[in-house]
Amino acid sequence: MSDWLSFRAAVVSAIEHALPATVLPTTGVSWTDGPRPHAGQRLLLSVVSSLFDDRDSALSEGGLQTLESMAGIVVQVMAESTFDSGDVDALWLIEQCRLGLRKVSVREALEAAGIVIQVFPRSTRNIGGTADDRALSRHLFEVTFCTSFVLVPDPAEDAGLIEHLEATATFTDDLGDFEVEITVDDPDPEP
Numbered sequence: 483m484s485d486w487l488s489f490r491a492a493v494v495s496a497i498e499h500a501l502p503a504t505v506l507p508t509t510g511v512s513w514t515d516g517p518r519p520h521a522g523q524r525l526l527l528s529v530v531s532s533l534f535d536d537r538d539s540a541l542s543e544g545g546l547q548t549l550e551s552m553a554g555i556v557v558q559v560m561a562e563s564t565f566d567s568g569d570v571d572a573l574w575l576i577e578q579c580r581l582g583l584r585k586v587s588v589r590e591a592l593e594a595a596g597i598v599i600q601v602f603p604r605s606t607r608n609i610g611g612t613a614d615d616r617a618l619s620r621h622l623f624e625v626t627f628c629t630s631f632v633l634v635p636d637p638a639e640d641a642g643l644i645e646h647l648e649a650t651a652t653f654t655d656d657l658g659d660f661e662v663e664i665t666v667d668d669p670d671p672e673p
Contacts, residue, residue: 489629492595493557497525499591500582509575514560523575524562530624531556549633554600560609560622572619576606580623592627601626 490513497511510519514528533554538547561576580603582588592598603623611618647666652659 485631488595489555489597489627489631492592492597493527493627496583496588496592496597497527497559497579500579500585500588501525502578502582505575505578522564523570523572525575525579526560526562528558528560529555530558551631553629553631555627555629556624557627558622558624559603560620562611563619565619572621573606573608576621576623580606583625597627597629599625600628 494511494513498506501509505523508521509523509525510521511525512519512527514526518524518526535552537550537552559576559579561572561579563570563572563575565571583599583602589599603625606621606623609620609622611620647664649664651662653662654660
């Protein structure tokens with residue numbers, strides 16, 4: 483995975499494929515920061531938190547510097563339905579989606595995009611609401627995805643090599659203290 487747009491598209495695709503084939507034509511799936519789909523049932527996605535673990539190749543090796551970040555991203559999936567029947571309300575829809583995320587085909591498609599589901603949702607919440615002065619059935623869950631984002635290296639920026647290193651250490655055991663000094667010089671400095 484290399485950028486947020488690819489991540490967002492892959493998550494939408496996974497949610498759509500998690501739904502049964504008979505449900506998808508009447509259900510809109512989109513991110514909450516975009517336009518809401520015109521459908522009687524909707525699944526709305528939003529990022530509620532993210533945790534990044536950055537990696538920097540310049541810390542351990544020379545050459546072109548590569549920067550990447552492993553991200554744990556918590557996505558909230560909210561189901562909305564104008565229907566009040568138990569077989570098409572938001573609770574039914576969110577449960578179809580929650581269980582569908584466990585399908586092998588959904589997990590394989592995500593893995594092909596460089597994403598894994600780190601924490602599967604185990605519960606849902608009813609948050610209710612109104613739209614156009616009418617009751618709206620709304621339920622949600624949160625799912626944690628894990629992916630890596632890579633900053634494309636700039637060929638003009640070289641992380642360089644360590645050309646000279648000095649280190650000293652003192653070791654203590656039953657016989658006393660031992661001091662160790664190490665000096666490393668790269669015989670071929672970079673131009």
